[in-house]
Amino acid sequence: MSMAKSMSLLWGTGSPPCWRVMIALEEKKLQGYKRKPLSFEKGEHKSQEVLEINPRGQLPAFKHGNNILNESCAACLYLENQFKCQGNKLIPDNxxxxxxxxxxxxxxxxxxxxxxxxxxxxxxxxxxxxxxxxxxxxxxxxxxxxxxxxxxxxxxxxxxxxxxxxxxxxxxxxxxxxxxxxxxxxxxxxxxxxxxxxxxxxxxxxxxxxxxxxxxxxxxxxxxxxx
Amino acid sequence: MSMAKSMSLLWGTGSPPCWRVMIALEEKKLQGYKRKPLSFEKGEHKSQEVLEINPRGQLPAFKHGNNILNESCAACLYLENQFKCQGNKLIPDNxxxxxxxxxxxxxxxxxxxxxxxxxxxxxxxxxxxxxxxxxxxxxxxxxxxxxxxxxxxxxxxxxxxxxxxxxxxxxxxxxxxxxxxxxxxxxxxxxxxxxxxxxxxxxxxxxxxxxxxxxxxxxxxxxxxxx
The missing domain is CATH 1.20.1050.10 (Glutathione S-transferase Yfyf (Class Pi); Chain A, domain 2)
Structure with a gap:
């Protein structure tokens, strides 16, 4: 659980890419990460807070320590590889x-x-x-x-x-x-x-x-x- | 080298997704795979030969034995994971x-x-x-x-x-x-x-x-x- 404390997610509700990262975090038992919902309608995905992490001005904007993973597939691959023995195994060996x-x-x-x-x-x-x-x-x-x-x-x-x-x-x-x-x-x-x-x-x-x-x-x- | 014999690639010259798979195969020392160039201009990417492997009618259409990998990132991730100890290491551990x-x-x-x-x-x-x-x-x-x-x-x-x-x-x-x-x-x-x-x-x-x-x-x- 302590690893999740060094993680933070800026996200928007209903966005499939954001949801993917959240599902992967749940699957890897990484609950307890910091998260902050932002509003696409208010344009908050273009805010300075997001741009500092994701220069594309898109959500999700995800950090694990200093490691930044904004693309949903990248974040999922990284989480699975970094936490292989925690939670559910997401990449089959066969x-x-x-x-x-x-x-x-x-x-x-x-x-x-x-x-x-x-x-x-x-x-x-x-x-x-x-x-x-x-x-x-x-x-x-x-x-x-x-x-x-x-x-x-x-x-x-x-x-x-x-x-x-x-x-x-x-x-x-x-x-x-x-x-x-x-x-x-x-x-x-x-x-x-x-x-x-x-x-x-x-x-x-x-x-x-x-x-x-x-x-x-x-x-x-x-x-x-x-x- | 023998593993490469069970691989086949249908590709189009100059297509970045095709090129990626070919670079990855070279990096993993998997030369000697079967390959066949097809012409986008002649519409050969929509041929039955391609559609049987890639129902999207896109190139590359790549097979390793019975395993099909048409999306370039998918093929690259698979090749690296299946041939970890062969050729160059493509995913860093750090x-x-x-x-x-x-x-x-x-x-x-x-x-x-x-x-x-x-x-x-x-x-x-x-x-x-x-x-x-x-x-x-x-x-x-x-x-x-x-x-x-x-x-x-x-x-x-x-x-x-x-x-x-x-x-x-x-x-x-x-x-x-x-x-x-x-x-x-x-x-x-x-x-x-x-x-x-x-x-x-x-x-x-x-x-x-x-x-x-x-x-x-x-x-x-x-x-x-x-x-």
Whole structure:
């Protein structure tokens, strides 16, 4: 527990990259770290406090002593490697499982990009640059991506997680999938994703790090309902 | 050397993700793997041969036995972990070096995205959706990104590599930087990037994997010359 005292996290509620780091910290039994929620809406991710740790002005901004890890995959890899014998083992030794884990983990970033392209289109693209054709293409690309993951889950043994017993791939992927359902993804059309979601949502590391504003307003959105 | 015989790589010349995997294979002394160059221009990355390995229809498509690793960072992490005692050690043990290595490695993907947004704008964005304001913003974002890396290199000890003695971060980052200079980046305005480039370009693993079509036509482009 004492190691966690030298850790600090600046984070924003509901951000998949922040959530990943929080899940990894729970999995490695590193509770008790300092953390401070910041508001994206108020632009606090561009504050001096963040920029000193993360010059990109993004959250998370994570420190372990003097070591800085702002990219969520980097932070997760580091935590697993530095705390191998503490909490749950997140990188499998078996070569086939390890390959699948790394592959899915990194594909998770493409998934996040495609989600963001749809969900944050109007937030990111200036009004005069918006096109219905781009919106439509982004939605098609996200549908293709979702079907890919539905297919990946179809291929793994029933009831198991993405690449074994909750390794790093799930830490990276779960927030994407929770996000997709929060934004209205159809349980009927994506039954494997829905099953994965319901299998993992009550896992202690995930429950402990659940986005507070989702608890405060459980009602989500319907942006993705027709995908 | 025998392990390399069970490896195969479908790749495209000049693609940074493909190049990364090839550098990592050289660093781990895994020469002798099967490889087949495919043409992006002819759309061969969307061929059945690729789709069977990489359903995203992207290169690289890499196999080690039955293990599939298409995401470049995933392939590099896997190769280092599976061949720890062979060739060069790519992940440092020292916690501070390891943190910096993972952080820069993952930031390298943001660098690639920003390069692609400028270099491939017309290739990716349909004509009726193009905007001068978007082109300008993408160029500004890339300039900010390049200055960030110039600054990172300023902060490391003179003459050293990004995060130590050629660990994984350099494997991921070098192709980005080579790409930037290939597309006309100013040596004068980015002296640290230029120094990094010239320090690494003759490293055996990089020389052995240098994009063949760059050798065939050493003249680059000037898309980035004014950044």
């Amino acid at each position: 070569p086939a499982e390890q390959a699948l884990m790394y592959q899915r983990m990194m594909e998770g970033l493409a998934f996040t990009d495609k989600l963001n392209s749809v969900i944050y289109y109007e937030w990111v693209v200036p009004e005069e640059e918006r096109h219905d054709s781009a919106v439509k293409r982004n939605r098609t690309d996200l549908t293709t991506e979702l079907k890919l993951w539905e297919d990946y889950l179809q291929k793994v043994a029933a009831g198991s997680y993405l690449a074994g017993a909750f390794p790093l791939a799930d830490v990276i992927i779960f927030p994407n999938i929770a996000y997709a359902f929060r934004f209205g993804l159809s349980v009927g059309r994506y039954p494997k994703l829905a099953k994965y979601y319901s299998l993992l949502k009550d896992r202690p590391s995930i429950k402990a790090s659940w986005p507070p504003h989702w608890l405060a307003s459980p009602q989500g959105f319907d942006i993705l309902k027709d995908l | 916690p501070a070096e390891q943190a910096l290595m993972y952080q820069r490695m993952m930031e390298g993907l943001a660098f690639t995205d920003k390069l692609n947004s400028v270099i491939y704008y017309e290739w990716v964005v349909p004509e009726e959706e193009r905007h001068d304001s978007a082109v300008k913003r993408n160029r500004t974002d890339l300039t900010t990104e390049l200055k960030l890396w110039e600054d990172y290199l300023q902060k490391v000890a003179a003459g050293s590599y990004l995060a130590g003695a050629f660990p994984l971060a350099d494997v991921i980052i070098f192709p980005n930087i080579a790409y930037a200079f290939r597309f006309g980046l100013s040596v004068g305005r980015y002296p640290k990037l230029a120094k990094y480039y010239s320090l690494l370009k003759d490293r055996p693993s990089i020389k052995a994997s240098w994009p063949p079509h760059w050798l065939a036509s050493p003249q680059g482009f000037d898309i980035l010359k004014d950044l």
